[in-house]
Amino acid sequence: MTVAQPEVTLEEFDAFDAAAPEGLHVELINGRLLVTPAPDGDHDWNVVCIRRQIEARDLGLCLYQERGLAVPAYRAGRARVDGAVASEEYFRGQPPWADPSGVLLVIEVTSGRDEDAEVDRVEKRDAYAQAGLPVYLLVDRQRGEAVVHWDPEGGRYLHQTNAAFGAKLRLPKPFGYDLDTSKLG
Template sequence: MTVTTDRVHVYADEFDEVSRILARTTERVRLELIDGKLRSKAVPDGDHGRIIQWLLRICMQSRPELFLHPDQGLKVQAYRHGRARPDASLASNDAFVGQGEWADPGPVLMAVEVTSYDSDTDARDRVEKPRAYAETGIPVYLLIDRDTCEVTVYSEPDGVRYESARTVPFGKTVVLPGPVDIALETEQLKDWVH
């Protein structure tokens, strides 16, 4: 099988086949399908992983009935049959039990992305992901942006976009709205950017 990225649109069944093949041959590739376009995500660095650990601890302390599931693939965008792999998804502990690599996003209360230092993070994390998660109906999208040293909380999805977006610099407190209802003290994020 030849993998190319020069086609404008990729179908979900083609994407699933390529994803399965690559999963058997390498651990260094993380693929997504957003707006019918094949995307690859950078393998996270240590600071990226530490930010997810920090957020996991806060979520577990604030909402012990929930879990921050790292890297669970989600079926997004019904129209395009997209596949996204958020850095983490906040949902009940058993939300993805019995599901495969690409799970139903219905139980997800919040999708989380931490920017990577790669060339397409702007298009992927700041443009495509907010739209895909809003179209899917995920109530909250949390973007931890290491390039700008800001946290953006998107909420109130209307099926096309998020109607609310609040951005604060690292160091300020930001409240994740319902159904998440968690306050984040973001000062410590300053330690994990370079």
């Protein structure tokens, strides 16, 4: 369940994040505090399926799960992304809420509730575009599809492609290959 509170400052977020019980994920997106339970096994499986494909094709790139990123969109933000693809050395020496400038792709997998999924579909998509993250991949379990957004400009992604689970999804440059979605869901 996502609990949202408007207009949380970065200082308030940091205090809440430090005090949050284990098993809860805390994020700050567009000034709103988002609290969600830790992901279930099916959620993690989706990220693992994507990780295997990316790391098999792109030697030197790693997919980091549950990575905290400082997303300075609109207001100061903090996003715990389901997956962040970057060079294998990129996150060495980074703080818990890392600079996203070296991240090539972020992944979010929707949770079990549709209202939580809307955060991934809209709020996080827009925050990642505003932060200039080159590619955003959404695994939408409620809609049975994977959606890739790319080419951020003016706080929005200019392009989007959807693929139903089971179909191939073309990842844009710098990847430039098809992602097999047959095991996603």
